[in-house]
Amino acid sequence: MRIVFMGTPGFAVPSLKLLLEQQYNVVAVVTQPDRPKGRKKTLTPPPVKEAALSFNLLVLQPERMRHADAVAAIAELQPDLIVTAAYGQILPKALLDIPRLGCINVHGSLLPRYRGGAPIQRSIMNGESSTGVTIMYMAEGLDTGDMISAVELPITDEDNSGTMFDKLSLAGAELLGQTLPSIVSGQAVAVPQQDDLATYAPNLTxxxxxxxxxxxxxxxxxxxxxxxxxxxxxxxxxxxxxxxxxxxxxxxxxxxxxxxxxxxxxxxxxxxxxxxxxxxxxxxxxxxxxxxxxxxxxxxxxxxxxxxxxxxxxxxx
Structure with a gap:
């Protein structure tokens, strides 16, 4: 089975490592382009790229995943499954339709609550006492796909976004390992989200x-x-x-x-x-x-x- 992994920040690294530790065939890693960082604006690779290169994996960094050339590059890899975790761009339907087993996402909230790009930060900012990770099939909307599995974690007063990123990234990787066999076998049970319960976590300004x-x-x-x-x-x-x-x-x-x-x-x-x-x-x-x-x-x-x-x-x- 051929897997393309898509992710960018440190949150996604444990999920990538889980795939490799369980000997899944990761044929490529897609991540955001290197960005200037710090006062000196030094061009810096994202954590997922650094991890992928340490395992000698093929790395692709399209500026816009919606561009036809970017979709074509993924199609050439003939993935059976695409796994994403905090990639940072909405995937076009042309890409979602490529893998025979679909595209799944490791999302840092208990969907349908906190759809969007900053679910962990906004859960804490809103004073939530718990959050979690949901693994879902990806759809064209913003985190609207059917849910496959989830795990809940408490948020304590001692937590900040850094500690919760670490906890949820590890929990997400563990949940991914538990969920993948049912996806591969075609036995995964997916539950539609209740859209009337949805809340949103837009990127921070x-x-x-x-x-x-x-x-x-x-x-x-x-x-x-x-x-x-x-x-x-x-x-x-x-x-x-x-x-x-x-x-x-x-x-x-x-x-x-x-x-x-x-x-x-x-x-x-x-x-x-x-x-x-x-x-x-x-x-x-x-x-x-x-x-x-x-x-x-x-x-x-x-x-x-x-x-x-x-x-x-x-x-x-």
Whole structure:
């Protein structure tokens, strides 16, 4: 059986390795093109490409999978099955129709909830207590195909997007290994999704990263950990971007609702206490403009931040 694997970020690597460990015949790996990364904009291959090359696999990197030449290149490989995991582009019908066993996707949510490109981040940002992985047959719509199998995992307050990516990528690979035999034998039972229960997880924008201090401490806590350690949430301090990488709800510090949300209440060796629309948020790991990420306590040793200082758009002028 000939398999083409399609994936891009680290989330997809365990699934690729699972296929190889179980001695499936992966004839090619399709991933996104190398992209500039970091301050020096160094052209960097995606994690799936690095993994594929380490196993001496053929790697294809079309700019647009919808282009006829890209579809033709896959067709020439004569795959029996296409396996995708966080590839990053919607596949055209011409491609979905190529393999005799269809195309399956390892998706990082419990479908039909959180269809789209950022299901893990948005599950955390929305305060969900659990999420999971669904293996589904791919269809023309956005994550609308019939579901074959799923596994659920809890989201704890100690989790952020980084920890959940790791947990779900491993769970997805394990689920893929359990599910493939039924797909290969033609005995897989696929269940249609209930479209009326669908929710969406669109790719993140800059606005999703901006902290609105008028929201509750709990909501901002969820936002920050949902964006960490990838993009990070940000606010402003003295007109400059001030990133927040880790925080916590502060139960022991008195809230003062007479103050503008975003007002610094106090600082100590735990970090920076900020008034929100409801409750107090303790900033624990931050990144001032032009500096590296560090603990708030470390930054406070050399910075002057007094009670009454204002974070947010109100301090951006």
């Amino acid at each position: 800059r606005e999703d990263e901006r902290i609105d201090w008028y929201k509750s401490a709990r909501a901002i806590f969820n936002q920050v950990r949902g964006l960490s350690p990838m993009a990070g949430a940000f606010t402003y301090l003295n007109g400059e971007v001030f990133k927040v990488w880790a925080c916590a709800e502060s139960k022991g510090h008195a809230s003062n609702k007479s103050l503008i949300p975003g007002t610094v209440l106090a600082t100590d060796n735990e970090g920076i206490y900020v008034q929100t629309g409801e409750g107090v948020l303790l900033l624990k790991e931050i990144q001032p403009a032009g500096k590296r990420a560090m603990s708030a306590a470390e930054w406070l040793k050399g910075a002057r931040l007094e009670a009454g200082a204002l974070l947010g758009d109100g301090g951006a002028a």
